[in-house]
Amino acid sequence: MPIVPDDPAHGGAQDDDRGAARLSGPLFRDEPQGFTHGQTGPTHDPAPYSTQSATPYPAQSATPYPSQSPTHSPTQNPEPMSHAPQPAPAPQKKSAGRDLSAAIGVGVGLGVLIIASLFIVKAVFVGVVAVAVVVGLWELTSRLQERKGIKAPLVPLAVGGAAMVVAGYVRGAEGAWVAMALTALAVLVWRMTEPPEGYLRDVTAGVFAAFYVPFLATFVAMMLTADDGSWRVLTFLLLTVVSDTGAYAVGWRFGKHKLAPRISPGKTREGLLGAVLFAMVAGALCMQFLIDGGSWWQGLLLGLAVAASATLGDLGESMIKRDLGIKDMGSLLPGHGGIMDRLDSLLPTAPVVWLLMVVFVGSA
Template sequence: MGGGPGASSGARPPTKRGGRDLGAAVGVGLSLGAVVLVSLFTYKPAFLVVIALAVVVGLWELSSRLAERKLIRLPLPPLAVGGAATVVLGYLRGADGVWLAMALTVLAALLWRMSGPPEDYLRDVTAAVFAAFYVPFLASFVALMLAADDGVQRVLTFLILTVVSDTGAYAVGYRFGRAKLAPRISPGKTREGLVGAVLFAMAAGAVCAEFLIDDGAWWQGLVLGLGVAVSATLGDLGESMIKRDLGIKDMGRLLPGHGGIMDRLDSLLPTAPVVWLVLLAFVGAG
């Protein structure tokens, strides 16, 4: 009755898709979601800490990959400290705090790099300025949203719409995708998937604007959803371009089944300023 070693145990290897362990991916995704939602709904400063930690880890991943693949030496200590400060000052002092922290972060990075050899100084500090704007600056718009009176609802709307946009793109693209959107950058993305992202995000935007945002209206949510679908897609394509240039599949290995923190922030980072700006235009700073 035996069918070889282990045949009677009924054990099956973890289901995989695209080389990833789906069981681990789901578990990690649920855990991350729980941390985000619990901190967001429990205590605003706790969620602020989550943002700051994500920024620091994201900068570390970006710095590691640039050093490994391009020999670019980012001045990580001032970027990490300044990046966390940018998020905190955005919450405490608004846009003025963000710009002040960014200016000091860039200045500190320039000075820190001066302690190393002069070779490739311009290359390294240029990459440092890019990293400062790509990660902490964009993330600071989440802190700006959080600071509003209905900040929890604004951040929740931002998260929901980004996830719904990504889900709509995947679901429609998987079922109906034929025409490639940007085959040289991300072969899996299709124009049909983009349409799905737009439709899903606009529908979710209408619901969120009507029921979550103070003084919001459903038609404003349609505009918001359109903006999120476009920015989330461009953010995903942007990080895909970076990873192709570096010759890597993932920015890190911290999250089993997902890659790194930056692989989860790719669509969130560029979407944050879009959501903040649209809400500012329609309902004010809060």
């Protein structure tokens, strides 16, 4: 019986990605041409296959090759066995993983919208925050339903979330807490209109979504009520963006030691140090020159706190996305993902900045 070749004709490293296919079943195995699954021999004349080698050769003939002696074995002929040298793989360049031109363009556009509304009409900025909250809730509840089958009721969350932001701006912390309680109650009642199966799961997710997105966002609206509220909100936004930028720039250039590989493999300890350094410098400048009664040393503490909360917020949403098995919460913002992918650092940072501003310079 002729020996069946061990490897397909193309073989080598270029077929490494076929390994999984081979293991998945016989229909996906790479077999030599002329063989079918279940056969023990070739379906054609076996003469072209040498019994001395697994490599196919022309059949033996009475006339030897011109360069051979009559006793020369085909297996000793170097020409059929020669292989072209494989080129060395090209070195891989570091990639940001996103379309940077689109990301920068979208970021600049959002920045212009936010700053214009922040310093022209404060109420318009509150409306921008409310819209961002509603879109973020829509993204979060949609992903929960798609990936986990969790049906957190969107209507009471969207209405209650927008009302929460407005209440925080008009009535302060007391108004925000009352709106939060009413939103949770509305979620409980709204879900009663559907079958009881999964009720506890759905309302738990709904209350979590109400706290995670709109309630944390109300601290931005509460910052805005101070006399220098626009500058406080601008400081909050600048420090969060600078922290993220410092983490990205330093981590991409110098990052070697993973920060939390099971949650976010791209984050490094060097990146965290970059976030702290950048945010502390920016905090000192902002508190010294933008905030009434602020001091540079307060800015150092504020920057340190922002770097910590922004990093934890980013890791927290990464944990949610890993549990859901997704990369981004949405695709609304080219180069960024969804609204929630931009709010991940901002939301947990808002109460931290609001509290430290009250402690350092008061709430008025």
